Amino acid sequence: MNKLHMKRWLGLPGLMAALLVVAGCSLAPTYEKPDVHAPSAYKETPQRTSDTSALAPSETGTWKTAQPSEEMMRGEWWTLFDDPALKDLERQAQEANQNLKAAAARVKEARAISQTARAGLFPTLDAGFGPTREKFSPASQFLPADANVPAQTLWRAQASASYEVDLFGRVSDSVKAASADTQQGEALFRSVQLALQADVAQNYFNLRELDAENDVFTRTVTLREQALKLVQRRFDEGDISELDVARAKSELATARSDAMTVQRLRASSEHSLAVLLGKTPAEFSVAANPLKPVTVRVPPGLPSTLLERRPDIAAAERSMAAANARIGVAKAAFFPSLTLTGAGGFESATLGDLFKWSSRTFLLGPFAGTALNIPIFDGGRRKGNLANARAIYEEDAANYRQQVLVAFREVEDNLSDLRILEDQTATQSDAVKASVRAAQLSRTQYTEGAVNYLDVIDAERTVLQSQRTSVQLAGTQAVSTVNLIRALGGGWGDAMPAPVPEPSLAQK
Template sequence: MHSVFTRSPARLTVAALTLALAGCASPSAYAPDTGMIPPHYKHAPADTDGAWKPATPADDVLRGAWWTLFDDSVLNALQANLQDVNPTLQAAYARLQQSRAQQREARASLFPQIGVGFGPTRQRQSPASSGDGDRGAAAHSTLWRAEGSVAYEADLFGRVASTVSAASADMDRTSALYRLTLLTLQADLANAYFLIRELDAEQHIYQRTLELRERSYQLTRVRFEGGDAAERDLERARQEWESARADALGAERQRANAEHALAILAGKAPAEFNLPPQPLTRITVAVPAGLPSALLERRPDIAAAERAMAAAYARIGAAQAAFFPRLELTGEAGFESTELSQLFNWSSRTFLLGPFLGTALNLPIFDGGKRQANADRAQAIFEEEVARYRETLLNAFREVEDNLATLRLLAPQQAAQDNARKAAERSAELSRLQYQTGTHTQLDVIDADRTLLQQQLATARLDGERARATVQLIRALGGGWDAPVPGAAATARVSAPQASTAPAPTLLLRP
């Protein structure tokens, strides 16, 4: 062994230098910095800790049909149809396919490029080039070639590997963005659906109010014709009736616009879509928030931001590798002949090892600072992506806290609103009875009816707000909730991973 080392000092020196340069070219291991993560949510209820299990779904599985929490067959049907017909989702899937193709294109650089060629070359050589003067005879020649070529870049300093890593991270980012688009559309569809149901509830309230005010108008007209009521009372009753009609038509107009928006989400033209009226019932589903750290494993926008950061980090390695030699191994072999019939004779064989022009091993010495500028730019892009990643994390925590606070405060607000509505119903009932006995004026009845209408509408709107806040909380948590077990309390439970039939992002965080 000693004799081998002593006979090859140059080879050992080159190998040691190569390893040292490779170490300089390779950046340190990628480790995303999430910053400080709170141990718990500020507005999460403290009595649900034992009722749930935090989920850590892999990114290549579906997140669960979370909309089944609401036990609404119409919503379930709309959500089931969403993935096949929505054009926004189809465009996101096409972008994912593009990213996958780009990643395969980048990976192709890891392998030798092999090609073959066949064809003639016809050449006319000028008399001056052969030394016969400008007026000498010109020589013509035809050369037939049949060749194979091989080209391969030896990735000594990780340039190709870094490029492939960046393309893979970009593909993962696009995959996470596809999941984000899917979750966003699912949440938007549920929000639009519950808005329509809220407007249906309002229309139902207006319809009952219209019937009540029409009876009041008819009663006042009878009393007016009998001389027991003034014309002012009749016109006031008519005014309240027409005002209720106008409000009902306004709610109907809003409902039509909301239905059109839902039709677009469902991938249909508004003229082809119709949703029968169905007033909203109160949503009592409780969604557990889990731990803040679970967001890193659940939310696709965090996955996309982390993968963008990983891609930018990989491109730093590619930029640093440009400072070191680049070794490209090329070769050609085949046959050349002036006659096609003699092309494949053994004597016509030819080969070329090494590049046709230049050298195999290249190292730029001076480029006016171009490589350094590229390296600085790659570093700056990485720092930008780090900032965006942390911003995404903070926004995720804020969205969860916002919806937790909304749901926490909506519960007592709805209870107080229910009490106010019941009091208004009783007050309106008493006012009508006292008006019929003559102890109250018509103005008292109208005022009581107005108050009742306001309280009923406020109750319906709070019900709609609670339904949408529940949807927004599920969206903020990254999805992944199933319907409760039949007979159990209405509390969401974490869905088991399901095999994915659609494109899926890869792991969020890598060591």
């Protein structure tokens, strides 16, 4: 062997060793979550819960660097309302809602893509069998141009293998990105699930609020009918003019019309609830049941725990992690790639001789064995891909920060709503009592002839309006409680991680 060949053989192992050293080394930037400056406490926390030292650890959380715990079991938080009908509706929604099934299918898609990316860490093996008909040219066999080279049939049975060495972490970063996408899909599933649970509860309480309003109108119509009978009797006795009778009839008809408006709204709310349960409105109905005041009080905990609990925040963070890994993939395109391939098997001119030991064959070399590709010029394609990957990461980072800000705002909104509603409902209760008393006095004075019928009408209208407002405030309080639970990321408490339901759910 001459010195030139010796140098080539000695240099090849050194090159291979150098390439294997960088195999698996990621070029992606070190991933760090953006600092979102979580406040130490919520601005709108009620005074009685602002002192977190009086609350249990499960209620307040602990101040620490946020770690994603969106997989934490949320529990059946709606059981806090102690309403069997609501529990049954939530169960039906979990089983049949189509949006939830679609979200489960998206999780299945993400897992399949992740599996495809992970396959790049392993070699691919293929096997084949069959004949080929071929004819060599005289020139390829070093024969005269007019020589006759007969065609021949060759039988082959061989296996081939191919493996891309993970130089500069291209494959591993692709796997990391796909894995983060899967985690994002799972977090989005939990976000859809939480939204569904909250929508069912909100629609349910809205339905109960309309039932309570309808109950108010039912009682109001009854009172209006009694008032009309009284006015009609006094008119028949000649004590009053027909004007009071007309006014009493107008008030009765107006009350009945307003009651029909509530019934129409209730029907629409019931139809919306049916769709959430995966049913047609024709096959779903809910018996009337006026809303009872909701007394559940939800401890908001510390703002830092919100970053761990909200599934939509977790999804935004995982999207950012995937984008960061894809920067590494884009960088790796600037460096050489190494693919090892080979084939081996049997080859013969007849099928009977195919599997004889003398028919064995293999193929290794520059074309099928080792291919080290070094990029030289591509018109700026790789540079553009890298710039695009970095821009996507910056976009996802901004979206993550914005999602955190929105989450804090939603919690503060609902905390302020509940804090103010507590005082407002108490004040409105006093207004209802006062208006009822005023209506009683006006009816008594009207019977005695001390006031005219307009005073009675005005007092009764005030009673109806104050009662409706009281019912609507109770409904708003119930919905705001649900909204606060949703804004906080669902139920709370120590629990083992809950797996995302198998995607087969989407096929049922």
